[in-house]
C-alpha cells in the first residue's frame with residue numbers, strides 16, 4: 001500500500017518550472033540571481049521528496065499531504081532565509097557568558113566605535129605618521145600589552161590556536177616539546193594539543209599520567225633534542241581529587257639552566273584576578289610571566305572580553321623570532337580586530353572601568369542580588385504578554401534561582417549564582433518551544449532547558465528591550481499551538 005501511495009505523492013511533486021511560478025519565487029526572482037532561486041527551488045523539492053520517501057504507514061493518510069503546498073511552504077522558508085543575513089545578532093539567554101557558538105565576547109561600546117571608525121576609511125594600520133613611513137601593525141598594541149602584563153614584548157595574531165601553532169613551529173619544529181599527559185587537552189572545534197603539535201612539526205613527548213605529573217617526569221624526558229617545555233592551562237576542565245601538576249616556576253628552574261624555553265598556553269588568559277565566589281582563582285598572564293615563563297599566549301575573546309585574537313607575550317628575543325616567522329604573515333590579525341583589541345586594552349588600563357565597560361567582565365561580576373530584579377521584570381513581561389493574548393492557562397511563568405556558566409573554556413566547575421525567568425508548558429513540549437524561539441523569533445532567542453522548563457537567564461541578556469522579543473516569541477508559539485488544537 002505504502003509504495004503506491006508514495007509513488008502517487010511523488011508524481012504530484014511540482015516540476016522546477018512550475019515551482020518557479022509560485023508567488024514567493026516570483027518575489028525572489030526580482031531580488032536574487034535566477035540560478036540562485038532555481039537552486040533554492042530544487043532544494044525545496046528535494047526536501048519534500050525526502051519527506052515523502054521517509055513517510056511511514058502510520059503517518060496521516062496521503063490525501064492530507066499536498067506535495068505542492070509542502071514545496072511552497074518549504075520554498076517560503078528557504079527564500080526568507082536567503083534574503084536575510086545568516087550571520088546576525090541573537091539574544092543569548094543561556095547564561096553562558098563566553099559562548100563560543102554565539103560569538104564569545106560582546107565588545108565594549110568604545111571598542112565597537114573604534115572598529116566602526118577604522119572600517120569606514122583608511123587607517124594607520126601599517127603607517128607610522130610620526131616617522132612618515134611604513135610602520136608595523138604590532139605597534140598599536142604591543143606597549144599596552146606590555147604595560148598590562150609586565151611583559152618585555154608582545155605580538156598579536158588571528159587567534160590563540162594560531163599563536164600555539166606559531167610558537168611550537170618556531171621553537172620546537174624538528175625537535176621535541178615536552179608536555180604533561182594531564183594537559184593534552186581538546187578545546188572543541190577540533191583544536192587538540194597533539195594535533196597542533198603534529199602540524200607544527202614538533203615531536204610531542206608526553207610525560208606523567210592523566211592525573212599526576214611530577215617534576216621528575218619532565219626531568220627524565222629531557223634529552224638532546226628537547227626544544228621546549230610546554231605547559232597548557234586546562235581551561236575547560238579541572239582535575240579534582242588525587243591530582244598534581246607542576247608549577248610553571250618549577251619548569252622554569254628545570255629548563256633555564258639547560259637553555260630550554262618554557263611556554264605556557266594560558267587559554268582564557270585573564271589580566272585581572274577575578275575574585276569570583278566559588279571559582280578557583282585563575283592565574284593572570286603576569287603571574288605566569290613572574291614565574292619565569294619565556295612565552296605565554298592567550299585568547300583575545302575569552303576572559304579579556306575583546307575580539308578574536310591570539311596574544312603572545314614574553315621576552316624580546318623570543319617575540320622577535322616570532323615576528324619574523326613566516327606563519328606570522330599567514331596568521332596576522334586584521335585591522336578591525338586590531339582596532340577592537342587596542343580599545344579593549346586601553347579600557348583595561350583602569351581596572352574599575354574594565355569591570356564596568358567590558359561586557360564579559362561585567363557579566364562575570366554580576367551578583368545574584370543584582371540579577372533578581374531584572375529576572376522578575378522579565379517574568380512580568382512574559383506573564384503580561386500571555387495575559388493580553390488569553391494564553392495564561394497554557395503556561396506557568398516564574399522567577400527562579402539558578403546557576404550560570406562562564407563557558408568558552410574558562411573557569412570550569414564555576415557556577416555563578418543567577419536568576420532566570422522559567423516557562424513551563426501545560427500542553428506542548430519545552431524542546432519545541434526552545435527550538436521555535438531559536439528558529440522563528442527575530443532576533444533568534446537562545447535559551448536553555450532544565451527540569452521541563454525553558455529558562456531565560458538574565459545574566460547574559462544584554463538589553464532589557466530584548467525582554468519583549470522573548471515574550472513575543474513565546475506568545476507566537478502558544479498561539480500556533482492553540483490554533484492546532
Ligand SMILES: *Cc1c(COP(=O)(O)O)cnc(C)c1O
Pocket residue numbers: 159160161162164187191232233234235236265266267268298299300301309310408409
Ligand atoms: C581556547 C583555547 C585555545 C584556543 O584559543 P582560540 O583563541 O579559540 O583560538 C588554545 N588553548 C587553550 C588552553 C584554550 O583554552
